[in-house]
């Protein structure tokens with residue numbers, strides 16, 4: 001959910017499951033392993049202060065596409081995916097706002113031997129998520145803070161569903177990467193990060209932790225939409241701060257990048 005956008009969606013109506021997307025990126029390299037076809041879905045229940053795609057919030061906006069349309073595009077990039085160990089990532093917005101659409105894309109990708117990754121905030125009803133997870137090879141789970149008050153300040157929703165989602169992923173042994181955005185003066189409390197690292201380490205299914213330094217690449221979109229960008233005076237973390245946080249996770253025996 002931190003990626004930039006590079007390509008507009010296609011539009012040839014056919015009959016199949018439909019969904020609404022914000023955009024597509026044909027050769028993404030930051031949303032899971034290898035080179036990936038990335039689908040940014042429309043709609044998100046969170047209101048993250050640092051969101052790069054604030055125009056993806058409303059589920060009624062974006063562009064309607066069918067799974068058939070997407071499945072005519074995706075196989076074109078198969079050779080890139082194969083040699084790089086990549087696949088398809090669905091991110092957002094929040095993909096689990098459109099569970100049938102996402103499930104059908106993943107199901108058809110897996111039928112063709114294409115690796116599937118779901119990037120989610122985990123702020124979702126578990127009963128809605130479970131059928132989707134049946135067709136997910138890897139979950140990229142964004143945990144924006146381990147402090148409920150800070151989590152709410154960042155996202156405007158509660159932390160608890162995301163932790164319950166993480167626990168469920170652990171129970172079903174679903175391969176998972178955790179993503180944490182380090183924002184100075186907001187998500188950088190070391191005690192809270194220590195708590196998050198202990199929690200993540202206890203799960204047993206986490207293959208990788210990504211520390212994402214805050215930056216303001218999406219600020220112009222907030223201005224275009226007339227939204228108040230509250231982090232305009234917030235700096236990016238220094239390399240030393242990022243290293244310090246990485247070491248907290250590494251001390252818990254986690255692989256960090």
Ligand code: SF4
Nearest residue numbers: 001044046048051093
């Ligand atoms: S989860 Fe947050 S960062 Fe991701 S799309 Fe929603 S509001 Fe933006």
